[in-house]
Amino acid sequence: MRADQPAMDGYADRMADTPPGSPLPSSPAPAAPSVGEAPRMPLRRLGWRRFLVLAGVVLFIAACAVFMVFTLGQSLGVQALLIGVVAAILPVPVLVACFLWLDRYEPEPLKYLIFCFAWGAFVSTAASLTVNEFAANRFADWGLPSALTGVLVAPFIEELTKALGPILLLVFRRREWSGITDGLVYCGLSAVGFAMVENILYLGGYGYATGADRYGPATGTQQVIAIFIVRILLFGFAHPLFTSMTGVGLGIAARTADRRVRLLAPIGGLLLAMMLHGTWNLLPTLTQATGETVIMLYGFLGLMVPVFFGMVGLAVWLRAWEGRLTERTLPDYVRAGWLSPPEVAALSSLGRRHAARSWARRVAGDAGVRAMRGYQFAATRLALLRDGTLRGLDRKPADQERTAREERELLDAISAYRSFFVGRDPQAPVGVWDGSRYHLRFPDGTQRPVAAPDEPVVPIPVVLASAPPPVGYAPPGWPGLRPGAPWPPGHP
Numbered sequence: 001m002r003a004d005q006p007a008m009d010g011y012a013d014r015m016a017d018t019p020p021g022s023p024l025p026s027s028p029a030p031a032a033p034s035v036g037e038a039p040r041m042p043l044r045r046l047g048w049r050r051f052l053v054l055a056g057v058v059l060f061i062a063a064c065a066v067f068m069v070f071t072l073g074q075s076l077g078v079q080a081l082l083i084g085v086v087a088a089i090l091p092v093p094v095l096v097a098c099f100l101w102l103d104r105y106e107p108e109p110l111k112y113l114i115f116c117f118a119w120g121a122f123v124s125t126a127a128s129l130t131v132n133e134f135a136a137n138r139f140a141d142w143g144l145p146s147a148l149t150g151v152l153v154a155p156f157i158e159e160l161t162k163a164l165g166p167i168l169l170l171v172f173r174r175r176e177w178s179g180i181t182d183g184l185v186y187c188g189l190s191a192v193g194f195a196m197v198e199n200i201l202y203l204g205g206y207g208y209a210t211g212a213d214r215y216g217p218a219t220g221t222q223q224v225i226a227i228f229i230v231r232i233l234l235f236g237f238a239h240p241l242f243t244s245m246t247g248v249g250l251g252i253a254a255r256t257a258d259r260r261v262r263l264l265a266p267i268g269g270l271l272l273a274m275m276l277h278g279t280w281n282l283l284p285t286l287t288q289a290t291g292e293t294v295i296m297l298y299g300f301l302g303l304m305v306p307v308f309f310g311m312v313g314l315a316v317w318l319r320a321w322e323g324r325l326t327e328r329t330l331p332d333y334v335r336a337g338w339l340s341p342p343e344v345a346a347l348s349s350l351g352r353r354h355a356a357r358s359w360a361r362r363v364a365g366d367a368g369v370r371a372m373r374g375y376q377f378a379a380t381r382l383a384l385l386r387d388g389t390l391r392g393l394d395r396k397p398a399d400q401e402r403t404a405r406e407e408r409e410l411l412d413a414i415s416a417y418r419s420f421f422v423g424r425d426p427q428a429p430v431g432v433w434d435g436s437r438y439h440l441r442f443p444d445g446t447q448r449p450v451a452a453p454d455e456p457v458v459p460i461p462v463v464l465a466s467a468p469p470p471v472g473y474a475p476p477g478w479p480g481l482r483p484g485a486p487w488p489p490g491h492p
Contacts, residue, residue, distance in 0.1 A: 057115070064122040068197060071129065076204045080212070080220075084204020087224055088196050091232050095195075095240065099188045102315055104350055105322045106178055106380040108185060112169060116186045119165030121193030124158065128194075131157045147285045155242075155277035162190045162239075163246040163270055170250050170266075175406075178384045181318045183251030184244050191243035195236070203227055237308055238280060244311055245273035257392035280304065323349050326379060329386040337464060338411055339379075340433040341452055347379055363424040371420035378417065382410045418464075433464050 073081050096117070100107075135153040136146050166186040170177055177183070207227045212220030249269020253262040283299040286292075326347040333339045346352045353376050360372035385407055394400045431440035431450075438450045 061115075061118050061122055064126040065118075067126050068122055068129075071126075072197075072200060072204070076201070076209050080204040080209035081200070082204075083208045083224060084200035084202075087203040087207075087228055088199035088232075090228075091236055092192060092196050095192045095236070096189065099185045099192070099240075102181055102319050103185045105319070106377065106384060108176060108182060112173070112176060112186070113189055116165050116169070116189040117193040119193070120162050120190030121197050123165065124161035124190065124194045125197040127161045128154065128158045147288075150281040151278055151285055155274045155281060158194065159242060159246065159270060159273045159277055162194050162243050163187060163250075163266075163273070165190050166247065166250055167266065170254060174254060177251065177254035178322070179255045179318070180248050180251030181315070181322055183247035183249070183254070184315055184318070185247075187243045187247030187250065188240045191239040194243075195239040198239075199232065202231055238304075241304070241308055241311060242273045242277040242280070244315075245276060246270045248314075255388065255391060255393070257395065276307065320349075322380075323347075325387060326383045329383045329390070330379065332386060333382070333411075335436070337434060338414070340464065343379075347376060347383075360421040364421040368421040368424075371417045375414055375417035378410050378413045382407065382414070385410065422464075 136149045207224040208220035211223040246269040249265040252265040287296040360368035
């Protein structure tokens with residue numbers, strides 16, 4: 001396989017069919033460490049400043065949560081609040097799972113996912129509820145209909161506050177953003193949290209409390225079911241869809257070196273989210289004012305449905321693009337001797353990654369499959385880091401040094417993970433990859449160099465020659481570091 005050539009389909013699908021491993025073949029592969037020595041990615045130390053910031057964020061979100069619980073409890077009553085909470089939580093696992101499905105290649109840290117969800121659920125709802133109530137009172141004082149709040153005020157304050165949490169992550173943790181997919185995940189989870197708490201108000205207040213006060217608990221239950229069907233089953237995608245526009249803008253800003261794009265893309269995405277949200281709120285207002293239900297029908301089918309499926313298609317395409325990113329960037333590390341061609345190809349799809357984990361379990365047990373998961377995550381991080389370097393994201397010397405240090409850490413981690421499963425398959429030929437060709441050991445005891453074929457024929461990691469020191473390979477053009485060795489002239 002050429003280092004810059006995408007892998008052909010089908011070659012890695014049989015990895016899981018490899019029979020259980022036998023004693024290690026005689027090869028220069030390092031001995032496998034014990035299960036208790038599984039390598040881990042280096043963790044960032046929690047200094048006192050980061051601890052104070054973290055404590056402040058947690059306390060702020062907790063205060064907003066207490067405010068929302070008190071406000072809703074006082075407005076709805078305990079019984080209606082509990083019914084609303086139970087009904088509003090039901091769709092949350094499904095929506096969260098959809099966004100986590102998008103994040104399979106390079107899962108984001110759990111703490112940031114929880115932060116975005118909690119920000120949307122408590123901070124955004126607290127701010128939006130306060131502003132919307134204030135605006136509704138002002139419109140009432142001016143003799144204007146309260147419906148204007150949902151069209152002129154709610155879309156702007158709700159989309160702004162939902163996006164503020166992911167924006168803070170982008171500003172202070174930009175290296176945790178790998179592109180538009182992360183923007184969709186972070187903003188989507190913030191919107192899911194917001195929708196959950198908002199649904200408590202609709203289901204518990206407008207549903208159960210209103211019906212029970214007028215006609216009894218049975219009517220209240222019926223109204224909860226009706227609102228659940230309409231608001232959650234039919235239109236439950238609305239808030240995540242609106243905020244996903246902001247996520248696209250933030251994702252674009254995270255992966256560009258152009259300062260103008262970094263500023264304009266989030267603003268454009270946020271304005272688009274506000275306009276889409278305002279249009280959605282305008283449809284029922286016009287329908288109620290005119291009595292023409294066709295307005296709501298045409299708006300839903302003609303605008304929201306196409307936008308929804310367009311965003312779903314974009315998300316699926318971006319997910320596949322993130323998998324193919326390894327094939328575009330990691331061949332640089334193949335040429336430098338850190339990886340072999342089959343390894344790059346085996347990272348290009350979730351099916352191949354699953355096959356690789358099954359193979360690692362067969363030849364190295366549970367330690368092997370855990371190491372393979374860590375290896376795949378580190379390799380994806382390395383591909384994203386390399387892609388960011390090629391895009392020119394790191395312009396300051398301090399950022400370049402940080403990227404070089406992270407690159408060295410990832411390469412060291414990859415080497416440690418490989419030691420758990422490389423060289424263990426008894427059906428794989430005994431050989432070494434030196435960055436440009438294989439050195440295979442034949443049954444007669446001789447060892448000869450063999451050029452890499454156009455398509456990998458051994459869909460498993462092979463033993464590497466002694467890897468160059470980490471500082472020996474860095475993105476071209478960095479001062480003080482030599483570039484990776486290119487392919488020999490004329491080599492396939």
